[in-house]
Amino acid sequence: MPLVPANPEGAAWPGVSMGMAVTGKGLFLTTGHTGTDAQGDPVTTSVEGQVVALFENLKATLAAAGLGFEDVVQIKAYLKSFDPDFMSTYRSVRARYLNQSCPPTSVAVQAGLYDDRLLIEAELIAVIP
Numbered sequence: 505m506p507l508v509p510a511n512p513e514g515a516a517w518p519g520v521s522m523g524m525a526v527t528g529k530g531l532f533l534t535t536g537h538t539g540t541d542a543q544g545d546p547v548t549t550s551v552e553g554q555v556v557a558l559f560e561n562l563k564a565t566l567a568a569a570g571l572g573f574e575d576v577v578q579i580k581a582y583l584k585s586f587d588p589d590f591m592s593t594y595r596s597v598r599a600r601y602l603n604q605s606c607p608p609t610s611v612a613v614q615a616g617l618y619d620d621r622l623l624i625e626a627e628l629i630a631v632i633p
Contacts, residue, residue: 528631532569536582536625537561538617546621551590554623555597562628563601575630577607582614582625590623 539547539554540561547557566572579598583590591611598609617625 528575528633530632532566532571532575532630532632534562534565534627534629536627537565538619538622538625546619548621551593551623552597555594558624558626559597559601562626566628566630569630569632571630571632573601574603575633576602576628577631578629579607579609580627581609581611582617583611584614584617584623586613594624 537558538561539557541547541557547554563573566575581594594611614625617623
């Protein structure tokens with residue numbers, strides 16, 4: 505299944521796509537995922553640890569549907585607060601899971617997440633090949 509970035513001229517940034525053309529049999533949508541451990545507790549060892557746990561949880565949900573990050577066409581992330589250092593960590597971890605012509609990612613600051621220890625929640629849309 506080809507994912508083809510659709511970037512207007514002059515709007516191509518490394519690791520960001522403005523749009524993504526996809527083909528496939530259907531869509532797969534997740535609910536919000538967070539950086540929690542196997543017991544459902546927020547990972548608080550480090551910011552990077554929580555973001556890695558978030559992506560590992562998304563990876564497990566994708567795998568349960570027979571999908572992988574190569575099938576993802578959009579990610580929406582909701583942050584507890586905006587912090588340039590956090591964004592740098594998020595982008596770095598995201599790049600480990602998605603290729604650099606990765607799907608569009610929207611980021612918004614959320615008034616609050618369900619647990620004060622959480623820094624980010626994310627959901628995604630994937631295409632079923």
